[in-house]
Amino acid sequence: MLKNKIITFLLMIILLFNLSACGKNTETLKKNRQINIYVGVKDKESLNIIKFLTDEYKKKNPKAKVNINNAIGEKVDENVSESSDIDIVIASRNDMLKLVRKGLLADMGNMYEQNKLTDKYYTSVKSYGRFNDRYYGIAVMPYTIEILCNKSAFDKLGLKVPNNIDEFNASLKIMNSTSMRVPVVLNEGMDINNTLFSIISSNMITMKKLENIYDSGPSAYKKLTEVQKSFDLLNDLVKNGSISKDTFEIGNESSLKKFDKGDIPVIIASSYYVNNLKSKNIKCFEYYSPNSKSQLKVPIMADAIMSVLISSKNTEETNEFIKFAFGKDVQKKLSGKGFVTGFKNSDISKDGIKKCVITHLENSTEDNIAFIYNVPESFKNNISSKVDSILSGKYTKNEWNEVVDESS
Structure with missing residues (x-):
């Protein structure tokens, strides 16, 4: 009987000690x-x-x-x-x-x-x-990459606001002939040429296909012959006069203000900046072509x-x-x-440009991820360089293979 009481007493002491230690450990964890x-x-x-x-x-x-x-x-x-x-x-x-x-x-x-x-x-x-x-x-x-048009600026030019990609190309051709530039307002980590390439290549290749060969070496990338089609399409736009090396310029917050006032007809911008735009004359452009079987994908950047x-x-x-x-x-x-x-x-006003951005996000899939984020980083500068060359009238029909070789 005495032995049982002693054991019980010792167990109580051990239990109290453990509880005290646990309390101290918990308190220490909270402090740390x-x-x-x-x-x-x-x-x-x-x-x-x-x-x-x-x-x-x-x-x-x-x-x-x-x-x-x-x-x-x-x-x-x-x-x-x-x-x-x-x-x-x-x-x-x-x-x-x-x-x-x-x-x-x-x-x-x-x-x-x-x-x-x-x-x-x-x-x-x-x-x-x-x-x-x-x-x-x-x-x-x-961030979605939005092509935005200001109706009042188009009215001043006597032009109709484009409803699809074909009409937009026609508008660009007219603006290009008058040396009118399109400001591109992007996050600091983005580049105009790579963004342009991402827009053009948005329907060319799936993310899964790029993932499967990520960093696998030159031969694997050269098999992606569909990528060259993006450079070919860019060259077609240059040849028909829609764009040139002088079409786009780096934009900033001043460009956004001018666009908002109706002094600039078109701007390409990251959705980070849509909160700066208040005018009801601004229309969010849809990446759609009546001559294409499917809608082009809006590039999503992160x-x-x-x-x-x-x-x-x-x-x-x-x-x-x-x-x-x-x-x-x-x-x-x-x-x-x-x-x-x-x-x-999220509780956000779903009017105007923001409604358009939300729609683009809602309809997005893995294939909306910009091309440049699914290839090794060494490709970025070389893609940008090839885009620059094509805009300047230098087209080799072999741009993609050259990018792969120069990036290896």
Whole structure:
């Protein structure tokens, strides 16, 4: 009997000690809540969105420490490989693919399922983080490339506002003959020539086909003979006088203001900037040709993809941050600032240009991802160079093979 009492007494002491230790450990964990985020993008538009997300998270979780490390140099994959304390990396799709191939990123399939991201986000937004049927990230913010026309400016020129791609080409031909330029207002990480190529190549090749041969070497890429058709089509547009090396120019916020006032008839812009446009005379152009069997695909761009490192040491906080960043409340706050996000049910005015952007996102698939985001990064400059050459009247009929050789 005495022996049983002694054993019971000892068990109670051990239990009390364990409860005390657990309490201290829980308290320590709460005090030490932190997350380390590596930001590998440098364009101001993405950085603005990332800052908003991290600031909102800090407000909601004042006890959590959010450490932001910005990229040093251009080698994001090397920086991440050499670090041992990164939980989340925000980088371009090209850098995401490099990290996937090095085995550094976690499969986010469970996170997608737990947070119902598959149901809540548009297909193209999810596809930016997918590779070989696995999710390794999610686009922080999608941007459609919109061709916008101002009716009052067209009226001043005595021209009809184009309703489809064929009418638009005819309008471009008239404007080109008068040396009138089309401003292109893009996020800092985008390039006019590559954007033009993405618009032209939008119906030429599937994302899956590009994924299957990603970084597989010159011979695999040279078999994609359909890519040359994009360069051929660009040359046709130059030959018939629709566009030339002087058609497009780098636009800015001043260009947007002039366009909004009706001083510029056409502008090509990232949907990041549609909140700057207020005029009811502005029409969102549809990528449609009556002479084509299908509607052209609107290129969807995403400069920043959020991924989780497989070596993350702060798993719980990492999961909480992603759940917060892509949750309903913070996405609605972004919508309240005028952004059209990748979240399907955000409270945003569905009038005018924004309605058009939403429609383009709703109808988007994995094949709306811009061509340049599904080939190795070395291809970008060479594609841009070939586009520049064609716009200047230099056409070889062998541009794609040349791009592949120069990128290898």
